[in-house]
Amino acid sequence: MSGPVARGPISGASVSLRGVRKDFPSRGGVSTTLEAVDLEIKAGEFLCLLGPSGCGKSTLLNLIAGLDRPSGGAVLVNGGEVQGPGPDRTVMFQDPALYPWLSLRQNVAFPLELQGVAASEIGPRVERALRMVHLWRFADAPIHTLSGGMKQRGALARSLVSEPGTLLMDEPFAALDAQTRDVLYSELENVWLSTGKTVIFVTHNVREAVRLGDRIVVLATRPGRIRKVIEVDLPRPRADAERNVSLLSAVVMNELRDEIARVQREEADDAWEMGPPGGAGGHRFGMGGGL
Amino acid sequence: MVIALVWAAASRFVDPEVFPGPRLVASALYDRLRDGSLFSSVALSFRRLLLGYALSLGVGGVLGLLMASSERFRQATGPAITGLQALPSVCWLPLGLLWFGLSDAAILFVIVLGSSLGIAIAIDAGCRNIPPLFVRAARTMGARGLTLYRRVILPAAFPEILTGLRLAWAFAWRSLMAGELLFVTGGLGQLLEVGRELGDMAQVVAVMLVIVMLGLSTEHLIFARLQESLRVRWGLTR
Ligand SMILES: Nc1ncnc2c1ncn2[C@@H]1O[C@H](COP(=O)(O)OP(=O)(O)OP(=O)(O)O)[C@@H](O)[C@H]1O
Ligand SMILES: [Mg+2]
Numbered sequence: 007m008s009g010p011v012a013r014g015p016i017s018g019a020s021v022s023l024r025g026v027r028k029d030f031p032s033r034g035g036v037s038t039t040l041e042a043v044d045l046e047i048k049a050g051e052f053l054c055l056l057g058p059s060g061c062g063k064s065t066l067l068n069l070i071a072g073l074d075r076p077s078g079g080a081v082l083v084n085g086g087e088v089q090g091p092g093p094d095r096t097v098m099f100q101d102p103a104l105y106p107w108l109s110l111r112q113n114v115a116f117p118l119e120l121q122g123v124a125a126s127e128i129g130p131r132v133e134r135a136l137r138m139v140h141l142w143r144f145a146d147a148p149i150h151t152l153s154g155g156m157k158q159r160g161a162l163a164r165s166l167v168s169e170p171g172t173l174l175m176d177e178p179f180a181a182l183d184a185q186t187r188d189v190l191y192s193e194l195e196n197v198w199l200s201t202g203k204t205v206i207f208v209t210h211n212v213r214e215a216v217r218l219g220d221r222i223v224v225l226a227t228r229p230g231r232i233r234k235v236i237e238v239d240l241p242r243p244r245a246d247a248e249r250n251v252s253l254l255s256a257v258v259m260n261e262l263r264d265e266i267a268r269v270q271r272e273e274a275d276d277a278w279e280m281g282p283p284g285g286a287g288g289h290r291f292g293m294g295g296g297l
Numbered sequence: 298m299v300i301a302l303v304w305a306a307a308s309r310f311v312d313p314e315v316f317p318g319p320r321l322v323a324s325a326l327y328d329r330l331r332d333g334s335l336f337s338s339v340a341l342s343f344r345r346l347l348l349g350y351a352l353s354l355g356v357g358g359v360l361g362l363l364m365a366s367s368e369r370f371r372q373a374t375g376p377a378i379t380g381l382q383a384l385p386s387v388c389w390l391p392l393g394l395l396w397f398g399l400s401d402a403a404i405l406f407v408i409v410l411g412s413s414l415g416i417a418i419a420i421d422a423g424c425r426n427i428p429p430l431f432v433r434a435a436r437t438m439g440a441r442g443l444t445l446y447r448r449v450i451l452p453a454a455f456p457e458i459l460t461g462l463r464l465a466w467a468f469a470w471r472s473l474m475a476g477e478l479l480f481v482t483g484g485l486g487q488l489l490e491v492g493r494e495l496g497d498m499a500q501v502v503a504v505m506l507v508i509v510m511l512g513l514s515t516e517h518l519i520f521a522r523l524q525e526s527l528r529v530r531w532g533l534t535r
Contacts, residue, residue, distance in 0.1 A: 073433060099430060103430045105452070106531045107452045116448075120440050120444065120448070148530060149532070
């Protein structure tokens with residue numbers, strides 16, 4: 007869409023995970039979904055969380071968002087412990103979750119109204135956010151008239167409008183087609199470069215992680231923990247076709263494949279213990295699409 | 298139109314005392330219009346209906362919100378509410394008459410019991426059936442408590458609630474007619490009853506026709522339109 011953007015001043019927050027554990031009640035007992043997660047995310051960093059399905063990526067993001075509390079350890083944002091959701095950490099989901107009873111403009115204004123921002127200030131801020139994602143022309147469109155990609159850009163505008171220090175994204179582009187996704191990668195990258203926000207981006211798509219991240223954290227499953235942290239020291243903007251990008255993708259892919267293989271072996275064993283001969287469990291992939 | 302023709306044809310073969318044709322009914326209607334009794338009855342019935350419906354909205358709204366927001370309240374009252382809902386509202390009339398006498402209050406009592414529970418159930422069900430992501434997204438944007446209900450949950454549940462409101466209107470209308478017909482003075486129901494006492498079939502049918510017309514027009518002018526504009530806005534039209 008547009009060329010490379012100069013990197014602006016950093017406005018993002020730093021996020022620290024200190025020995026974070028998360029248990030969920032399960033069949034009589036508790037099962038540990040996340041264990042001993044230690045991670046320092048620098049202000050203004052673009053961090054990708056990569057891992058097989060069910061490893062606890064969304065759970066971890068929810069803890070940072072304040073939608074859920076850790077069972078042990080602490081989540082700190084700019085040094086302060088997270089107490090609950092807040093406008094300094096906005097979340098984008100795989101589903102845009104724009105409200106169908108509001109126009110696009112009203113959707114983007116919604117978080118500002120909740121925060122009690124003065125009405126005179128809301129208009130200009132909504133306009134700026136919508137222009138940033140190139141949707142200003144559609145400000146008054148009903149939500150159902152927008153395409154999937156436009157809706158997700160609208161959700162991005164709604165995330166940006168409250169000027170959060172941290173942008174949390176849970177597979178935000180997973181439901182879009184490849185071309186639309188490519189456009190959105192550059193838009194997101196440009197927004198990130200010009201605003202200097204911290205971005206924590208959950209994905210199970212290796213190429214997406216390599217395309218966007220400063221660092222990639224590969225998670226292991228059962229319990230979810232950090233398996234490997236990979237620095238992505240490649241110039242931006244990155245294209246899938248570039249040699250270095252494909253090389254690194256292959257490295258990350260290997261890491262992930264090992265993890266998936268391990269999960270599969272475990273699940274196959276489970277299936278064996280439960281008894282059905284023919285090893286139905288052997289075909290259960292611990293991994294969604296995206297590879 | 299077709300109905301009117303069949304009606305006219307059928308009435309030729311039957312005693313008009315028992316089965317009045319369109320001409321007799323039209324003239325009965327004209328008489329009631331001229332002496333003003335039709336207009337005053339409609340006005341009186343409608344005033345009772347609106348008042349009763351407004352009360353039902355208040356009672357049902359509060360009950361429904363309490364049920365939707367508190368699991369404890371819902372478990373405590375749910376069975377009673379669905380149980381009472383199964384009771385035809387006319388059955389409340391004797392109790393209403395004992396408590397309030399032959400008065401408008403008795404009628405309002407019957408209307409409220411007949412339609413407020415349906416409203417409460419619709420609000421509760423509507424609030425439970427919304428996509429959970431709507432609420433999660435709202436929470437990340439800082440919505441809590443009443444604000445969450447007012448700005449997100451109720452709007453999201455509105456299409457389903459509207460269906461409940463529409464049904465409740467029909468229930469209120471029926472409760473009103475039953476009440477007026479049986480005991481309480483004034484209103485369309487009583488006009489119907491007077492027709493019966495005088496053995497004036499034409500008047501009975503005329504009033505029934507008016508009741509049907511009123512029901513249909515409120516359906517079409519208010520609820521159908523509201524529902525349609527909602528469907529367009531949400532993009533639910535094909
Ligand atoms: N509310 C909950 N109650 C019980 N268990 C839960 C809950 N939320 C998550 N879990 C469990 O935690 C594990 C991780 O779930 P999570 O949604 O974080 O995975 P994920 O990495 O985001 O997977 P995906 O890539 O499929 O989105 C799963 O095994 C799930 O069963
Ligand atoms: Mg997830």
